[in-house]
Amino acid sequence: MISFRELVRRRYVRGGVIVFAVATAVLGSGVAYAAWTSSGTGAATTKAGTAQAPVVTGGAVVTGTLYPGGTGDAVVNVSNPNPYPVTITSIAPTGTPTCGVTFAERFPGTQLAANSAPVAITFSVAMALSAPNTCQGAVIDVPVVVTIASGTGA
Secondary structure, rough: OOOEEEEEOOOHHHHHHHHHHHHHHHHHHHHHHHHHOOOOOOOOOOOOOOOOOOEEEOOOOEEEEOOOOOOOEEEEEEEEEOOOOOOEEEEEEEEEEEEEEOOEOOOOEEEEOOOOOOOEEEEEEOOOOOOHHHHHHOOOOOEEEEEEOOOOOO
């Protein structure tokens, strides 16, 4: 019959053999992995798209009838043809408006979804005191430039 001491010794020996085998397997595979890896340098190539300008169409004066020295609200419709969201960073006058109609540059921060439908943006306009008599009843063009930036937090 085997003594208790002999059983304990065998158990420790068996455990040691298992630990040794596992450690050897792990270290051996690490050495094999290291022996078979290598690296090189290079560059991947991709191409960025080109931003499209927002589509801007005019609207009508929605409040207030303009008269010399008077003010009203005009509307411009803006849509985003790009495949990513944009934020309108400014709407500024460009060119020479008819009948002395002016407005101050605006920074509306309106966000437009990718490939959006037109969004109406209202801004205040004013007619100069010196507007000519021919402006009575006229439809007045207010030329604007709309600037957009990519992203929704620009």
